[in-house]
Amino acid sequence: MVENHRQLTLKVSEIFYSVQGEASRVGLPTVFVRLTGCPLRCTWCDTAYAFTGGETQTIGQVLYEVAKHPTHHVCVSGGEPLAQKNCLPLLTALCDDGCDVSLETSGALDISAVDPRVSRIMDLKAPDSGEVGRNRLANLAHLTHRDELKIVIASRGDYEWAKEQLREHALTDKCPVLFSPVAGQLEPRQLAEWILTDGLPVRFQVQLHKILWGNMKGK
Numbered sequence: 001m002v003e004n005h006r007q008l009t010l011k012v013s014e015i016f017y018s019v020q021g022e023a024s025r026v027g028l029p030t031v032f033v034r035l036t037g038c039p040l041r042c043t044w045c046d047t048a049y050a051f052t053g054g055e056t057q058t059i060g061q062v063l064y065e066v067a068k069h070p071t072h073h074v075c076v077s078g079g080e081p082l083a084q085k086n087c088l089p090l091l092t093a094l095c096d097d098g099c100d101v102s103l104e105t106s107g108a109l110d111i112s113a114v115d116p117r118v119s120r121i122m123d124l125k126a127p128d129s130g131e132v133g134r135n136r137l138a139n140l141a142h143l144t145h146r147d148e149l150k151i152v153i154a155s156r157g158d159y160e161w162a163k164e165q166l167r168e169h170a171l172t173d174k175c176p177v178l179f180s181p182v183a184g185q186l187e188p189r190q191l192a193e194w195i196l197t198d199g200l201p202v203r204f205q206v207q208l209h210k211i212l213w214g215n216m217k218g219k
Contacts, residue, residue, distance in 0.1 A: 005093065006060035008086045011036040013050040013079065014217070015062065017069045021208040023121050023148050023178060025102060030073040031066045035087060038079040040106050042129040044154060044182045046215055050079040059090050063097055077104040082111070091115045108134040112142045120147040124165060126158035128182075143174040154182040159194055166200065177202045183210055 013034040020030040034047070036054030057065075066074055074094050081087045082105055094101045095117040102119045105111060108131070111120050122139060125131045129152065143149065149171055151162045162179060171177050179202050181191040192204050 005089045006058060006063070008059050008089055009056050010059065010062065010084050010086045010090060011054040012057045012062065013054040015065045017071070019208065019212070020073065020075060021210065021212075022180070022205055023102070023150065024176065024203075025073060025075075026205065026208055028073050029069075029071040030075050031069045031071060033062060033066065033074065033076045033090070035076065035078050035081040035084055037083045038106070039083055040080060040108055040125075040131045040134055042106075042125065042131050042152075044129065044152065044185065046183070047077075047079065049217065059086065059093050062090060063093060066094065066099070067097070072099050073102075074099040075102045075104060078106075080106045080109065082109040082114075088113055088115070091118050106131075106134070107139055108136055110136065111139050116146075122147065122149055124149055124151050124162075124171075126151055126153055126161050128154035128158045132161075137169075140169055140171070140174060145175055147175045148178060149175055150178040150180060152180045152182055153191060154185045156194075159191065163198065163200065166202070172201045178205050179203070180205050180207070183207065183215075 013036045015033050017031050020026055020028045034050055036050055038051055092115045095115055102121055104121045107122045107124055114120055125135050153159050181188045188206050195204050
């Protein structure tokens with residue numbers, strides 16, 4: 001990475017150290033870099049505080065804060081981190097510093113320019129999110145075995161829609177697929193039973209951080 005890229009700035013909502021609550025890295029001590037801003041307004045969003053506010057920091061400052069913590073696992077999240085153009089050089093800088101980097105993204109913005117060393121955890125928005133029309137289906141062609149696709153499910157209707165996406169786009173041939181229940185709207189056991197009954201080749205997951213700390217900011 002060109003050194004002066006470290007002077008590029010981003011709007012950062014928070015940087016914190018916790019355990020990863022989702023996807024294949026669940027349970028791993030991780031530094032989270034949450035960027036401010038998101039063009040979507042999902043009905044079940046649990047990080048609406050990141051839509052606005054935050055602090056302007058250089059990439060160099062972010063790297064300094066990340067390096068304070070005893071782990072090489074870093075997750076860049078939001079909001080929608082790719083809504084900030086300098087997210088891309090941030091991801092590259094973290095990789096250059098030897099971090100194992102994952103990106104949590106809504107799937108509404110182009111993921112093709114993300115550094116190939118980054119694991120992209122991409123959402124596919126189901127109807128009850130209110131943002132199904134924002135899915136950028138062209139992103140599916142860019143997914144590899146290093147990436148993961150997450151579908152957050154609030155109802156039986158969402159589940160049936162998700163099953164159709166699995167079939168229509170052969171999603172599990174592209175990368176691992178995760179089904180998550182919306183906290184407080186769909187009982188986790190119910191979703192697990194639907195998956196078992198239908199024999200779907202997906203990973204059921206719940207949000208570990210919410211089990212441990214509830215919906216506490218910075219956790």
